[in-house]
Amino acid sequence: MFGRVKSGSFKDGLIIALNPEKSIEELRIGQFSKIKGQIYDFIGMISDLRLSVSNPDVFIDPPFHDDLLTSSLKGIMLQSELEFFPLLSIDRNSNTCHSVKSIPGHFDPLMDVSQVDMDLIFLGSGEEKKTRFEIGTILTMEYQAAISLEKMVERSAGIFGSTGSGKTFFTRILLAGLIKHAVCSCLIFDFHEEYGVKGFSEEVSSVEGLGSLFPNHTVIYKVEKGEYLREKTIQISYQDITPEDIRLISGELHLSEHSYETAQTLRRKLGKNWIKTLLHLSADELDEEQASSWQVHPESLKALIRHLSVLKDLSFLADESSESNTNEIIQCLKKGLSIVIQFNTRRHQRLSYLLISSILTRRIYNDYRRASEENKNYKRLLIVIEEAHYFLSPDISRETIFGEIARELRKFNVTMLIIDQIPSQIDAEVLSQLGSRIIFHLNADKDIDSSLEGVQNKSKLKQILHSLDNKAEAMIMGYVVPIPLAFKARRYDTAFYRAMRSDDLLDEDMDLGAFFK
Numbered sequence: 001m002f003g004r005v006k007s008g009s010f011k012d013g014l015i016i017a018l019n020p021e022k023s024i025e026e027l028r029i030g031q032f033s034k035i036k037g038q039i040y041d042f043i044g045m046i047s048d049l050r051l052s053v054s055n056p057d058v059f060i061d062p063p064f065h066d067d068l069l070t071s072s073l074k075g076i077m078l079q080s081e082l083e084f085f086p087l088l089s090i091d092r093n094s095n096t097c098h099s100v101k102s103i104p105g106h107f108d109p110l111m112d113v114s115q116v117d118m119d120l121i122f123l124g125s126g127e128e129k130k131t132r133f134e135i136g137t138i139l140t141m142e143y144q145a146a147i148s149l150e151k152m153v154e155r156s157a158g159i160f161g162s163t164g165s166g167k168t169f170f171t172r173i174l175l176a177g178l179i180k181h182a183v184c185s186c187l188i189f190d191f192h193e194e195y196g197v198k199g200f201s202e203e204v205s206s207v208e209g210l211g212s213l214f215p216n217h218t219v220i221y222k223v224e225k226g227e228y229l230r231e232k233t234i235q236i237s238y239q240d241i242t243p244e245d246i247r248l249i250s251g252e253l254h255l256s257e258h259s260y261e262t263a264q265t266l267r268r269k270l271g272k273n274w275i276k277t278l279l280h281l282s283a284d285e286l287d288e289e290q291a292s293s294w295q296v297h298p299e300s301l302k303a304l305i306r307h308l309s310v311l312k313d314l315s316f317l318a319d320e321s322s323e324s325n326t327n328e329i330i331q332c333l334k335k336g337l338s339i340v341i342q343f344n345t346r347r348h349q350r351l352s353y354l355l356i357s358s359i360l361t362r363r364i365y366n367d368y369r370r371a372s373e374e375n376k377n378y379k380r381l382l383i384v385i386e387e388a389h390y391f392l393s394p395d396i397s398r399e400t401i402f403g404e405i406a407r408e409l410r411k412f413n414v415t416m417l418i419i420d421q422i423p424s425q426i427d428a429e430v431l432s433q434l435g436s437r438i439i440f441h442l443n444a445d446k447d448i449d450s451s452l453e454g455v456q457n458k459s460k461l462k463q464i465l466h467s468l469d470n471k472a473e474a475m476i477m478g479y480v481v482p483i484p485l486a487f488k489a490r491r492y493d494t495a496f497y498r499a500m501r502s503d504d505l506l507d508e509d510m511d512l513g514a515f516f517k
């Protein structure tokens, strides 16, 4: 027991007077603790720490040199207090967890949460049937932070944190868990080339990628031909490009809203080959007569073609749809393989990223939607995107496939994992729909606010986020955990590789050798 309830309310949380013997410095924001009420145990977190003085006159002539006097004032005139914010209550009669509906009374004691309490919270209610996967350890407790991998992918999720806070390392840990336990297929749009064969590390020369941990369950595609044998080069057909993709890359192409409308008209008039037709049009074919036959303004037509001509520089665009490997990728995913698409190009990297991701995601989404309407069941799919704000900024998310997936959530067995360092640039509506979120250290207040968009108890959780270390500490909250958890991420190191490689994969192994011939 290290304190007792002094005051508080349901709305604002409880104020606990700390025992004079307990040093306030030993406590930490985000620490789990419990108030033992008369009927319930209230489990919650410390959300603030403060010092109070009941009679400020003690500071007129403070007894700095008298230890005995100083310590006797503690607890009487000088008090250490903490703010406790209940997250869940345990009914001691039935030993069951409930949401918090009341508050404990005066003098009820505050104490550490026991392992038994934690087991009841995290392993109760049928959770034991799911695949539990260790993601780290709970801050200030010797208790493993573990989540159900199935739940993790049942709804879209977000991973936020400033650069260098550990997002990519954590994502790799999570994806390794999903692949090892054959929970879903993953399609990873790997903008910074960190998920394939190797990943960048600030501490060691490099770390393993998912391709090297699970060579028989991962296929790596590159935008430009790579150096490894077991890698493919991506090809996408011009026919796959729709005006909606053009809308997503309008910033890169410097296209106006009007050009987008022209593109829509031309797609309707020219059919699937619209881009190819436009790019192959010679200067003398481009006249008023041609424009009016397509019902567009001649100047708009010229402007659109001028802007679209950048597409000719993109090596992955194939003239013929037979050269495209979108079908092959979708087939792999349906079979349960995971795919990493690495953007190993310096030229037009962002444009390539947006275009390939948009085209593939739309194709997949349509396929999976059709399958679900026909009651066919493909393997669940998780689409992972780094730099998510490129796709989900408020001005474009409503019109692109990514906004739709994030909003419609799990209907067709496809969910997204979005990773970003500036959540404030993501559409608030998309953020508020996320099922779960993992938030690492964030510097800007507006990013912290956005990362918590649509979350209950925002102001309390914000305090805890402010207290996180700037590396590898995070909070996980939402659908995937019964209560928000502050934790230190598991290490992604040789011990982790060993754990992932040990025992054969829990799904039947596939021989991918033939695929790369």
Ligand SMILES: Nc1ncnc2c1ncn2[C@@H]1O[C@H](COP(=O)(O)OP(=O)(O)O)[C@@H](O)[C@H]1O
Residues within 6 Å of the ligand: 161, 162, 163, 164, 165, 166, 167, 168, 169, 170, 200, 201, 202, 203, 204, 471, 472, 489, 490, 491, 492, 493
């Ligand atoms: N779980 C972890 N295990 C090992 N090292 C980590 C872990 N998380 C972060 N790091 C270290 O911190 C650095 C930054 O992490 P990273 O995931 O690349 O950050 P972010 O993607 O948020 O920019 C890594 O290069 C690595 O050295």
Ligand SMILES: [Mg+2]
Residues within 6 Å of the ligand: 167, 168, 169
């Ligand atoms: Mg990163």
